[in-house]
Amino acid sequence: MMGLWVLGGLIVGSFLSVVVHRLPKMLTQENTLRNGQQANLWWPGSHCPLCESPLRWWDNLPLLGFALQRGQCRRCGGAIAWRYPLLELSTALAWLFCGWQAVGLPNALAWALFSSALLALAWIDWETLYLPAELTQPLLWGGLIAAEFHLTGIALSDALWGAVLGYGVLWVVATGFVxxxxxxxxxxxxFKLLAALGAWLGPLNLLPLLLLASLAGAGVGLCLRARSQLREGGYVPFGPFLAVAGWLIHALGPTGMQRFFWRFLGA
Ligand SMILES: [Zn+2]
Structure with a gap:
């Protein structure tokens, strides 16, 4: 049974790497192929982004494809981004964890989809400094719907307030900063990503989530600056840290983090 979760994660991870590569290009209209046609998530089939030669089906297999091609395009020798195997592997591990942790198939599937959306968002934000509403919005609605069907352990009203507070808190912080x-x-x-996380994790997890994400973001930002690897303008995307912190809080169990955190504060 656990093998099925790994397999599902590998397949979804393979699709996520297409989403991460193509969705930002589609949104900024940079998805035109050499023959003038527009690529979308489903068309054309996988191909080398450099020489546009199509992949054979076995080169498309998650993880195996990368290994079979030794990380290079067969035709032009261009390097295949490490994103592909890494995203496939991390999705598979996340799915395995959800299958192992959650009680019942619908719950496990809901959290597996949650993890997948977070992985795609984190990766896109890291590469492009952009969190597409095409992903944050379904994640938010998904959290509300999952709460309605008792898949997340969060009452629907808590999910609703988690979303409202998640958006509101960051909006206030960002407006104050400006x-x-x-x-x-x-x-x-x-804001939209934290709203979605609030819907999945409930309002009491928002403060620990923000603290965790800010600390991690500041730490990584300082490391990047020390190695002069900051991108132009000094931007460090916040989304990946929100996503990872949100996932960790989920992994600790619905009340694990908040119980620890609020007790720590003496509440
Ligand atoms: Zn190529």
Whole structure:
């Protein structure tokens, strides 16, 4: 049974790497192929982004394809992004964890989809500094619907307030930051992502989530700066840290983090 979760994760992870590669290009209209046609998520089939030669079916197999091609396009020798095997592997591990942790198939599937959306969002934000509403919005609706069907252990009203507070808190912080410094620190994508996480995790997890994400983001930002690997403008995307913190809080169980956190505060 656990093998099925790994297999499902590998297949979905393979699709996610297509989403991560193509969705931002579709949204910025940079998806035109050499023959003038527009690529979308389903068409054309997998091909080398450099020489556009199509992949053979066995090169498309998750993880195996990368190994069979030794990380290079067979035709032009261009390097295949490490994103493909890494995303496939991390999705498979996340699915395995959800299958192992959740009680019941619908619950496990709901959390597996939650994990998949977070992985895609984190990766897209890291590469493009952009969190597409095409993914944050379904994640938010998904959290509300999952709460209605008792798949997340969060009551529907808590999911609703989690979403409202998640959006609101970051909006207030970001607006204050703009007023104080005149610089834009966060984008609306971050508000929407935290709204979605609030719907899945409930309002009590929001504060620990934000603290965890801010600490991790600041730590990684400092490391990047020390190695002068910050991108131009010094931007560090916040989305990947929100996503990872949200996933970790889920992994600790519905009340694991909040119980620890609020007791720590003496509440
Ligand atoms: Zn090629």
């Amino acid at each position: 007023l104080l410094t005149g610089k834009e620190g966060m984008g609306a994508g971050d």
